[in-house]
Amino acid sequence: MSTSNDLLSCPISFVLFHDPVVAQDGHTYERAAIEDWIRRNGKSPITQQRLSIKHLYPNHLVTRIVDSFEEFTRNKKYQFTLDIDIRKSDRPFFQTQTKSIYNAQWLLNNDNLSEIVLLKINGARARKEASFYVELTRHPNIVRTFDFVNDKDDNRQNGAVLLIQEYACKGSLYDLLQEQPVLPNEKVLVQMFLQIIEAMIYLASNQVIHGDSACRSALVFHADPNNPENNVVKLTDFGLSRASQLFSVVPSSAQTQLDIVPVRYAAPEILLDSTQPDHYTEKSEVNSMGVLMWEAYSRSTLPWTNVERDEDVIQLVTMGDVLPQSSNCSQPY
Structure with a gap:
């Protein structure tokens, strides 16, 4: 593991510091992350020297930097302005029919701020979708969203929403697996799966059904093909999310983003009737997670790739067929 250029984030969890501590190797970590690391490994993730939990000390400077950034965000009332x-x-x-992602940078005299992108969401439900990113941003395996951005010079947004992430x-995990010359070790894949599952559990506990679990929806913040513990992935793309408090699925002749079903990842009950809200549950999420894992084992191969038509x-x-076991997947998994 290499040191991070982002002083606001832990080099193990890649999450904004809450309780930063300095270890004997001279590097700063989130307390919970480094304590867990030391218990399991005993050595520094950066220098490989022996570490002790007894010799972890608060990093007051980093705490002040994080507090300053958080105060700046609060003073902005989580509203930033473009340019x-x-x-x-x-x-x-990156661009789809409803989303565009731009490279972005802070216009502030602070070199310690996180690297960012600007996410633009279009569509009638753009602000509701954006609320998922904003409200659920604190989980270590969900992509952090710093909040909304105003474009004072654009009067033609037509309901589009801008977010800093x-x-x-x-x-994405899809890109990583496509680019790798060989499939990562199975233990590496399973560690990534567990992190995605943790994020899905968090969403479910907040009455949110993601609805579009796939390798493209998991972003990779650190990748190590040999050491499972050196991999960090975070869930994003809540474009098809369902939640009783924010969305209701209403049959309509006009197709919206919410009506689109990712057929090759969806559970049988959804494919039978996607207009029924009670079909979208944590059980249907488990089905989609299984397809995501099949996709990863198959190096980002499209599910049912030999079947041309979604119909x-x-x-x-719906007749009970399932995807075949990948040759890379061991029998226990």
Whole structure:
């Protein structure tokens, strides 16, 4: 593991510091993360020297930096302004029908702030979707959102919402697996799966159903093909999220983003009737998580890749067919 250029985040968990401590190796970590690391490994994740939990001391300087940043955010009332607080690139580096992601940077005299991107969400439910990112941002395996951004010079946003999010230097899990010459060790994959599952559990505990679990929805913040503990992934992309407090699924002749079903990842009960809100549950999420794991074992291969039409996939799944075990997947998993 290498040191992070972001002084606001723990180099183990890649989460904003809450209780930063200095270890015997001279580096700063989140207390809970380094204590757990020492119990399991005994050595520094950066220098490999022996560490002791008894010799962890509060880093008051980093605490002040984090507190200053948090106070700045609160004073802004979580409303930032484009070209005053941040600057974005002219063109997005990722774009879909409803989302665009731009490279961005803080326009502040502080080199210690997190690397960021600007997420633009379009559509009638854009602000409701954005609220998922903002309200659920504190989990260590959910991408952090710093909040909304105003574009004072753009009067044509038509309901679009701008958000500042932390930057995932390794891209998505889909991209990582596509680019790797060989599949990571199975223990590495399982560690990534566990982190995604933790995020899904957190969403479910907040009555949120993600609805679009796939490798493209998991961003990679640290990747080590050999050591499972050196991998950090975070869940994002709540575009199809369902929650009783924020969304209600209403049949309509006009298709919106909420009506779109990721057919090749969806549970049979959803494919039978996607208009029923009670079909979207943590049980359907478990099904999608299973497909995500199959996709990862298959190095980002599209599920049911040999079946051309989604209509045929729906028929197969609702009749009880399942994806075959990948050759890379050991029997216990």
